[in-house]
Amino acid sequence: MTEKQTHAFATSQTATKLLGGRPDCPFMPVFGAPQVMFERGQGTQLWDVNGKRYLDFLCGIAVTSLGHSHPVIAAAIAHQANTLLHVSNFFSNPVATQTAIMVDKLVSESFGVKNAGQVFFCNSGAEANEAGIKLARKFGGRGKHVVVSALGSFHGRTLAALAATGQPEKHEPFAPMPEGFRHVVFNDIKSLEASLDASVAAVLLETVQGEGGVIPASVEYLQAVRKLCTERGILMMIDEVQTGFARTGKWFGFEHADIKPDVVMLAKAMGNGMPIGALWATKEVASVFKPGDHGSTFSGTAIATAAARATIQLMIDMDAPAVVQQKGEELSAKLRTISSVIEVRGRGLLLAAELKPELDAKKVATQLLDLGLVVNGVTSHALRFAPPFTVSSAEIDEAIEIMKVVL
Ligand SMILES: *Cc1c(COP(=O)(O)O)cnc(C)c1O
Numbered sequence: 001m002t003e004k005q006t007h008a009f010a011t012s013q014t015a016t017k018l019l020g021g022r023p024d025c026p027f028m029p030v031f032g033a034p035q036v037m038f039e040r041g042q043g044t045q046l047w048d049v050n051g052k053r054y055l056d057f058l059c060g061i062a063v064t065s066l067g068h069s070h071p072v073i074a075a076a077i078a079h080q081a082n083t084l085l086h087v088s089n090f091f092s093n094p095v096a097t098q099t100a101i102m103v104d105k106l107v108s109e110s111f112g113v114k115n116a117g118q119v120f121f122c123n124s125g126a127e128a129n130e131a132g133i134k135l136a137r138k139f140g141g142r143g144k145h146v147v148v149s150a151l152g153s154f155h156g157r158t159l160a161a162l163a164a165t166g167q168p169e170k171h172e173p174f175a176p177m178p179e180g181f182r183h184v185v186f187n188d189i190k191s192l193e194a195s196l197d198a199s200v201a202a203v204l205l206e207t208v209q210g211e212g213g214v215i216p217a218s219v220e221y222l223q224a225v226r227k228l229c230t231e232r233g234i235l236m237m238i239d240e241v242q243t244g245f246a247r248t249g250k251w252f253g254f255e256h257a258d259i260k261p262d263v264v265m266l267a268k269a270m271g272n273g274m275p276i277g278a279l280w281a282t283k284e285v286a287s288v289f290k291p292g293d294h295g296s297t298f299s300g301t302a303i304a305t306a307a308a309r310a311t312i313q314l315m316i317d318m319d320a321p322a323v324v325q326q327k328g329e330e331l332s333a334k335l336r337t338i339s340s341v342i343e344v345r346g347r348g349l350l351l352a353a354e355l356k357p358e359l360d361a362k363k364v365a366t367q368l369l370d371l372g373l374v375v376n377g378v379t380s381h382a383l384r385f386a387p388p389f390t391v392s393s394a395e396i397d398e399a400i401e402i403m404k405v406v407l
Contacts, residue, residue: 018049035369041068044388044395046374054372055399057387061376062210062242062350065269066314067388073272073310080306089299096121096300099309103266106312107280110251111260118286120279121300125241125267126156128277131294132204132237132263133160135281137180138288139235140201147237148195149204150186154211155239164204166212187217189224196228202235202263203228207253210242213379214345214352222257229262235285237263241277242350245269245312246320246389249328249348256347274307315389323389324348330393331385334400340407349389352382355407364406373402 018037019026025034037049044067046054059065066073080095087093100119108116122128137145149155151166162170163181171177182200185191186209203225209215229236238261243253247269254261262285267277298304328348335344335353343354355361361377368375368383378384387395 035366043067043069044391052372054369054374055387055395055402056374057385057391057399058374058376059269059386059388060273061268062247062386063268064273065245065247065320065389066272066311067390068273070272070314072314073274073307076306076310077274077303080303084302086298086301086303088297089295093300093302093305095302095309096305099305099312100300102309102312103278103280106251107264110255111258113260117280117282120286120289120294121305122267122277122279122296123275123298123304124156124277125239125265126158126161127296128241128265128267128279129155129161129164129204129239130158131279132202132265132281133164134294135263135279135285135289136202136204136235136237138293139285144199144201145180146182146200147180147202147204148182148184148192148200150206150209151183152186152209152212152215153183153204153206153239154209155204156241186212186215187221189221189228192225193228196232196234200232200234202237204237204239206239207243207256208248208347208350210350210384211378213382214350214384216345216347217253217257219257222254222259226257226259226261235262237261237265239265241265241267243347246315246324247348247350247386248346249325250321253347270311271304271307272311274304274311276304276308318389320389321348327387327389327391327396331387331391331396334396335385335403338400338403338407346385349385349387349391351385352378353385354382357381359407367406368402371402371405373399 038046039049040047044055046056103119104117108114120131122131133147136147147164149164149166153166155161155164160178163177166183182195184195207217226236238254240252244266250256262282264280270276332344332351335341340356341353342356345352361381361383365375365377375383375385
């Protein structure tokens with residue numbers, strides 16, 4: 001345990017007390033030094049264990065899209081906790097059933113079809129991708145199992161999701177990686193075309209590379225990928241784990257390109273912080289799964305689906321895509337007034353501010369945190385912004401003021 005890792009704990013008396021005299025950090029060191037220990041949140045605001053207030057413009061990486069401690073979601077969780085938490089998948093429960101119908105309706109209607117698909121619930125984004133990769137392999141059949149994804153992509157940390165992730169340096173310590181993954185240049189249709197052969201079952205893409213630096217896929221690229229996949233009988237799988245549920249100003253990122261994917265992965269914002277993910281596939285594709293092919297103890301568990309049902313219903317009621325479009329424009333316009341910001345990119349409320357090359361984004365993010373603004377350095381020179389859809393203009397102004405002080 002390095003000294004640095006214990007830093008956030010050591011500087012806080014409350015945190016020290018929490019550790020009960022333990023001198024070091026109780027967490028495995030996979031996450032680096034925790035910078036702050038947060039105790040509670042309300043809307044866009046967070047408070048740490050010392051009572052210091054912060055503005056949360058990251059939302060646990062695009063997770064708490066309706067803000068912290070949303071009263072309706074909190075009540076839905078409390079009600080479900082007092083009604084039924086969990087039954088096994090030998091059985092069903094009303095709330096999972098209703099949530100599956102809602103998710104299918106949102107995805108299907110986003111390309112103008114009713115009731116086009118089926119849903120498998122899981123607990124995270126990585127699991128949604130794992131399930132999708134298994135589905136693609138079963139759909140492709142023996143010898144047609146390769147999943148092609150993009151360099152710079154992020155699909156999760158479990159072994160197959162990591163193999164799909166187009167960041168070789170993340171593979172290296174865990175070699176040998178599972179077989180059957182190929183990476184191509186993002187936004188380059190020629191690179192994709194050159195990688196396709198009879199062994200390819202599916203193409204897996206993000207519509208905005210979130211972890212890769214908030215890089216949108218171009219509309220022309222996504223449309224060309226769709227055409228190529230259809231011509232070659234290859235599944236087009238879209239990882240909407242970060243972009244889904246209105247984050248980009250449409251319900252799903254693929255809507256910006258007006259395309260119909262075969263498979264969609266969802267998670268992050270789905271439960272506003274309750275761990276839940278989903279795999280959606282057209283009925284034709286989903287039908288290759290037979291009982292026993294896949295599963296999860298917590299698939300469709302009542303407590304998680306209750307949070308998702310409440311979250312999705314609130315998003316529908318507020319017309320989340322329209323709200324995000326408007327607030328995204330406001331935030332990006334205000335970010336552009338900061339002289340050290342040389343570019344603002346992204347979609348909706350998933351934005352990156354590219355800083356002047358002499359500025360180190362990680363250092364800037366730490367300085368912003370000290371002044372009470374939570375963002376993250378997504379690349380060495382870019383800050384990522386993913387505030388809640390409920391963010392107010394006054395809160396955006398406050399965040400911009402903090403940035404002007406630091407920059
Ligand atoms: C975060 C993320 C994942 C992984 O989700 P986990 O819930 O952390 O497993 C997968 N794909 C994308 C695009 C993500 O942003």
